[in-house]
Amino acid sequence: MAINTSKKRRIVLSALGALTAAGMLAGCGSSTPGQSADDGKQNADGVTTIEFWHRTFTPVENEWYADVVKKFNEAQDKIKVVDTEIPADAWDQKMKAAQAAGKAPDIYTFSASINDAVNAGQLHALNDIVPQDKLDEIIEQAQPISQIDGTYYAYPLLLEPQTVLFWNKEMLDNAGVDSANGPETWDDLMAACAKIQPTLDKGQYCISPASDAPTFAWSTVGQQWNFAGHTALSDDWTKPNINDDGYKNLMDRYKQLWDEGYMPKQALAAYVEGKDFGEQKVAFKVSGSWMMSEIGSDYPDMLTNTGVGAFVNSEDADGRGATTLGNFRWVIDAKTQNxxxxxxxxxxxxxxxxxxxxxxxxxxxxxxVPVRTAVQDAVADDEAAADAPWSDIVVNEIIPTSIPEPTYPWDVSLAVGTAMESVMKGATSPDAAIATAEKAIQTVIDRENLPDKAPKN
Structure with a gap:
């Protein structure tokens, strides 16, 4: 497993200074740009032009994309990359329209299931066009979202834990709850909330977790694995696999948070953002690792008051983590001439x-988290890393026990998310919710002929 050795189990942020940017260096890998680019159309000067699309991200990410395109174009004279930034809310529409017209970009960013895209004939295999030794550098945790049965269709830029626990040190201290380590199990979390709740002002809550069906669908896959030891389909994708005590217990835990008033009945902020935590309306916040960027930029005074750790475990987890690995990858269009x-x-x-x-x-x-050990080491050696101690937790404590995003269709995950929301809000029992979800999942299995698409490994 290509993850650096862990230094400690939990960490509380303290004495955090301002982060500084490392200089951008235009180094080259072992593959010399342009030397093999003879499969597409070239202009009179022998330059091949390729189109690169990426979504609009944060300003610093957008600047990085523009900069690497500029530096690549300056580093060689055989390929010209034309960079197009697409607003996130327009991405799906523009990409579908381009694909339908046979005008998809040559290369673009990608976050969905590669299985669906490969089955639709949208992605170009990489094994014959990217050096094998470069593919071999992709760490174990990123393999499932990069290749299918040994054939690579994507090269990841990053991994990103989708379920991280953040806590307000002062609020925990005021309630007599350990703020140095944070809870490790659901029982610990419930005990902490019981102490915290009487100390809260009106409009404050113990925790802000996922609370709606679509968010449950993608953010709790790791928790499903944590409680049940599997996810929503049988290994051969022939039937649903959610009718067991693990899934029922997970649903009951969220119902307990809801019934006890430990979480707000109406979300104070989206799961993906940290506004409710930054404004100190919640003692605990569940979100992805990306939330620290928001805290650092929008609520810098909270940096020294924030604890970070892995999300709480089922008492029966037996070493399984509770987070799903989000990711972002680059892919090449199957129909490109370049x-x-x-x-x-x-x-x-x-x-x-x-x-x-x-x-x-x-x-x-x-x-x-970088997907190559060499990049992990280079990032860890940057002088600004000392001011970001949460990186050690993300890389060394959360990532190694996380699971990749599922490769089965979204509708399968949504059926589970819908069941979780209905149980949490008391609309139905776990047994009834699971029965409804099983029917929905079986419909997807039959409609999509999933057994024929199940991963062989």
Missing amino acids: AQAAADFMTWVLAGDPEVLVPFFVETQFTK
């Missing part, structure tokens, strides 16, 4: 000199 040129660009940025990637992880405040 596959090798696109692969040379991909290799130069994602699989080449680690210093090309270091600024991305520094500027996003060490909240995302």
Whole structure:
């Protein structure tokens, strides 16, 4: 497992200074850009032009994308990359329209299931156009979202835990709850909330977790694994696999948070944002690792008052973690006439000199995890890393026990999320909710012919 050795179990943020950016270096990987780019159309000067689309992200991420394109274009004279930034809310519409018209970009960012895209014939295999030794550098935790049965269709930029526990040190201290370590199990969390609740002012709550069906669907896959030891389908994808005590107990835990008033009945902020935590309306916040970027930029006074740790475990977890690994990858369009040129660009940025990637992880405040050990080491060596101690928890404590996002269709996850919300709010019993979800999942299995698409490994 290509993850650095852990230094400690939990950490509380303290004495955090301002983060500084590392300089962008235009290093080259072992694949020389442009030398193999003879499969597409070239202009009179022998330059192959490729289109690269990426979503609009945070300002520092957008600047990094623009910068690496500029530096790649300056580093060689055989390939010209044209960079297009697409607003996130327009991405799906523009991409579907481009694909339908046969005008998809040569290379683009990607966050959905590669299985669905491969089955739809949308992604170009990478094994023959990206050096195998560069594919081999992708760490174990990122393999499932990069390849299918040994054939690579994506090169990851990052991994990102989707379920991290943040806590307000002062609020825990005021209630006599250990603020140095945070709770480790659901029983610990419930005991902490019982102490915290009487100390809260009106409008404050013990915890802000996921609370709606779509968010449950993607954010609790790791928790499903944590409680049940499996996810929503049988290994061969022939039937639902959610009718057991693990799934029922998970649903009951959220119902307990709801019934005891430990969580708000109406979300104070989206799961993906930290506004409710930054404004000190909740003692605990459940979100992805990315939330630390928001705290650092929008609520800097909270940095020294924030504890970070892995999300709480089922008492029966037996070492299984409770988070799902989000990710972002680059892929090459299956119909491109410039596959090798696109692969040379991909290799130069994602699989080449680690210093090309270091600024991305520094500027996003060490909240995302590189997928190559060499890049992890380079990021850890950056002088700003000392001011981001939460990085050690993310990389060394949360990632190793996390599971990749599921490769089965979204509708399967949504059926589970719908069941969890209905049980939490008392609309139905776990047994009835699971029965309804099983029917919905079976419909997806039959409609999508999932047994024929199940991963062989």
